[in-house]
Amino acid sequence: MIRIYNTLSRKKEEFIPLEEGKVRMYVCGPTVYNFIHIGNARPMIVFDTVRRYMEHKGYQVNFVSNFTDVDDKIIKKALEEGVSAEEISKRYIEECKKDMEGMNIMPATTHPLATQEIDGMIAMISDLIEKGYAYAINGTVYYRTRRFAEYGKLSHKNLDDLQGGNRSLLVSGEDEKEDALDFVLWKPKKDGEPYWVSPWGEGRPGWHIECSVMSKKYLGEQIDIHGGGEDLVFPHHENEIAQSEACSGCVFSKYWMHNAFLNIDNKKMSKSLGNFFTVREISEKYDLQILRFFMLNAHYRSPLNFSADLMESSKNALERILTAVDNLKYLSEHAKVIKLTEEEAQKAEEAKKYEQEFDMAMDDDFNTADAIAAVFELVKFANTYAKEGSSKAFAELLQEKIEGLCKILGIVTEKKAELLDEEIEQLIAERQAARKAKNFARADEIRGLLSEKGILLEDTREGVKWKRA
Ligand code: AMP
Ligand code: ZN
16 A cells, blocks of 8 residues: 655645546656756656556556646746747757656656647636636636635645745735736746737736646546645646646645755755756766665655765665676576576565565655665575575576566666776777687677777778777
8 A cells, every 4th residue: 555645735645546547647848948957856856757657557547747847937047048938948848858868767658848738728717717716807717716615625735924034025016916926827028028818818828727727638627636945836737737627626746745845955945046067967977866766765755964974875876786686696607507496485585574574665655865874675685595505596586576566666787887998999909809810700809899899990001099989
């Protein structure tokens, strides 16, 4: 039984899907005006892992995550560069996808773009107006917040407290609102901004309506899990609930999951504070798997502090797992005995308990920190009991177990070992010797081996030259 901490109830609840065997999941994606930073990477890694675990448990997961490709920040960046907003968003969606691949994040079932869904947004806003939940004034459409009786149920905020706090937030142009709590669904265009034609004039949608519309279109009116960073609880997710539930009359998402923030020097990492690293910057120093592994070492609801020291220890810890897998591979390739011995069969049985521990940790609100601890126990077990003389079956079985658990976490166990220059030179010399001895098979084998590692050879008059691909 999987238990999920639901922000809505502030409790861990048993996960019961709306439809047996299926999970419908929506995760708010990034606004694409720059390279993503490692704070943005946290929800990506967390919810990709949730998805993988659900799949491991046999669920068919429909995973939808948007790109917000129309927004003030995108427009500002476009103006700065003198290019179109579309050029900016397209560029950073591509870059984001590269980073995601590096972090081994599975592509969503659907990655909708806000700008491709404007018709749906106009339809939903019209529906809200018809139902009395929204009103248009001079080209702006507002949501009538007080009309939605349950407003505040996700963030556990009281409307009157909000009213007091919100008054000072009233910005110019918003003074036509009926109530300070009302939020924007559609805003009129300004010069030089992208716009779409609507019943309320030319303009563009507000941010909150996007997710309600895309979630409904690709997952239906009701979904199982809605996720995002904890800063989205209010107002973004609260507003999504108000929009979706006012339209449909039914509960929008059963479970609301929020990851805590990634901090740096114990301060929130954010673009506005300027204290952030992009995923791309980290990839110049580390394999991005290490970043993923680092994030999963903490529970997703715990704040996580980023530091070079912690990255180094994550690197070493991950290396221990990869080395164990490598050793098991070596043992199975060189084993003299094929089948499991009786004693090994017993040990194999014993090793199942680590898989159970792993699942128990993950069942408990996706406790990846404890799940990784179980992987390490299994690694220790493998290092202790698999040795020279072990059967091929035993080494393979342990390797599969470790790899199986790592795969659920999205960790690839293949070592991406790089050859050192002197190793390359040695192999080239060996190849030359093999050719001289007319051992062409060996010479070809070495060329193949080098090319697998991304080393290109070129035979020139001055000898063999090589370069890294
Ligand atoms: P944004 O592009 O700002 O809309 O953010 C995209 C996602 O990243 C949202 O789910 C945010 O909650 C999340 N996020 C932004 N900064 C951080 C951070 N420092 N730690 C964890 N999540 C973050
Ligand atoms: Zn959203």
